[in-house]
Amino acid sequence: MTTTDVAAHYVRANGIDIHYTEIGAGEPVVLLHGGLVSTNPLWDRTPISFGSFLPSLAERFRVIAPDTRGSGRTIHRGGSVSFSTLADDVAALIGELDLDRPTVCGFSEGGTTATVVGIRHPGSVRAIVNDAGHDLLNPDSHSFPIMRQMLGGAPDATSGDPDAAALFFETSGMGSFFDMMVADQDGAQGTGHWREYLRQAFERTAHWPGYAYDDLRSITVPTLVVFGDRDDFCTAEDGVATFRALPNGELSVVPNTGHAITADVMAVIDRFLDRHAG
Structure with a gap:
C-alpha cells in the first residue's frame, strides 16, 4: 500500500465543506496536520507531515486526514478561526462520517486541536494523541x-x-x-x-487560546503526550504539567528530536494506537 492509494473526499460538516483524505480499513484514526501545512502530498517528504507514515498506519487502521478550516482545500469564508472552531469541525466530521469514537491524533497545532476536541466533545473520541502540541496550554508559553x-x-x-x-x-x-x-x-x-x-x-x-491544564481533567480517555527533547516550542516542563493534569495520560519524551514527526516519534504513537485505538 502506498500514498497513491489515498482517496480524496469532501464532507459537509459544521457549516463548511471539509476536504479529507482516506486510506486503509479497520478502526478509525483521525490525523490532524500541523500549522502552515495541509494533507497535500507535497509535504510527505518533510518531517512535519504524517504523509510518509500513512501506508504503514493504513495496514491496521482506517486513516482519515482532513485539511483544517482555511488550510489546503478546506475553504473558510472569512473571520477568525479559533481552536474551538477547529475542534468543533473535527467533532462534526466524526459525526457526519458516522465514525465510532475514533482516536484523534494531531501534530503541533493539530495536537492542540485534538486535545481541545477531548475537552469540548469528550464522548466523541476513544483516545487522543497530542504530538508536540501541548505548549499552547500554558498561558505564559x-x-x-x-x-x-x-x-x-x-x-x-x-x-x-x-x-x-x-x-x-x-x-x-x-x-x-x-x-x-x-x-x-x-x-x-x-x-x-x-x-x-x-x-x-x-x-x-x-x-493563549483559553484552554489550560485544569481543563484537561475532564478528558478521561487515554491521552498520549509525546514530543522531542529538543523541541523549540514544547518544553519538557510544560509536557509534564500536561501529563499530570490528565486523568488517563501517558507521557513520552523522544531523545535527540526537535519539533518533528520522526520514525522514533511514530514508533511511540504506533504502540499507543495498538493499545487503545480499537
Whole structure:
C-alpha cells in the first residue's frame, strides 16, 4: 500500500465543506496536520507531515486526514478561526462520517486541536494523541512571542504581517519551506490565499487560546503526550504539567528530536494506537 492509494473526499460538516483524505480499513484514526501545512502530498517528504507514515498506519487502521478550516482545500469564508472552531469541525466530521469514537491524533497545532476536541466533545473520541502540541496550554508559553515574531514580525506584534513572515522564513534559512507553503495554499484556494492563511494562523497561535491544564481533567480517555527533547516550542516542563493534569495520560519524551514527526516519534504513537485505538 502506498500514498497513491489515498482517496480524496469532501464532507459537509459544521457549516463548511471539509476536504479529507482516506486510506486503509479497520478502526478509525483521525490525523490532524500541523500549522502552515495541509494533507497535500507535497509535504510527505518533510518531517512535519504524517504523509510518509500513512501506508504503514493504513495496514491496521482506517486513516482519515482532513485539511483544517482555511488550510489546503478546506475553504473558510472569512473571520477568525479559533481552536474551538477547529475542534468543533473535527467533532462534526466524526459525526457526519458516522465514525465510532475514533482516536484523534494531531501534530503541533493539530495536537492542540485534538486535545481541545477531548475537552469540548469528550464522548466523541476513544483516545487522543497530542504530538508536540501541548505548549499552547500554558498561558505564559514562550511559543507565543515566537509565533508573533514569526508571523507578525516582532515579539509584541498584535496582528499577522505576511510580508514580515516571508522575510522571517527567508532570513532564517527556511525559504524552501515558505515556498512550499505558498504553493500549497495558493494552489488549493487561489493566488494570494497564503496571506490570509497566515493572518488566521497568527490570530490562533500567537495568543493563549483559553484552554489550560485544569481543563484537561475532564478528558478521561487515554491521552498520549509525546514530543522531542529538543523541541523549540514544547518544553519538557510544560509536557509534564500536561501529563499530570490528565486523568488517563501517558507521557513520552523522544531523545535527540526537535519539533518533528520522526520514525522514533511514530514508533511511540504506533504502540499507543495498538493499545487503545480499537
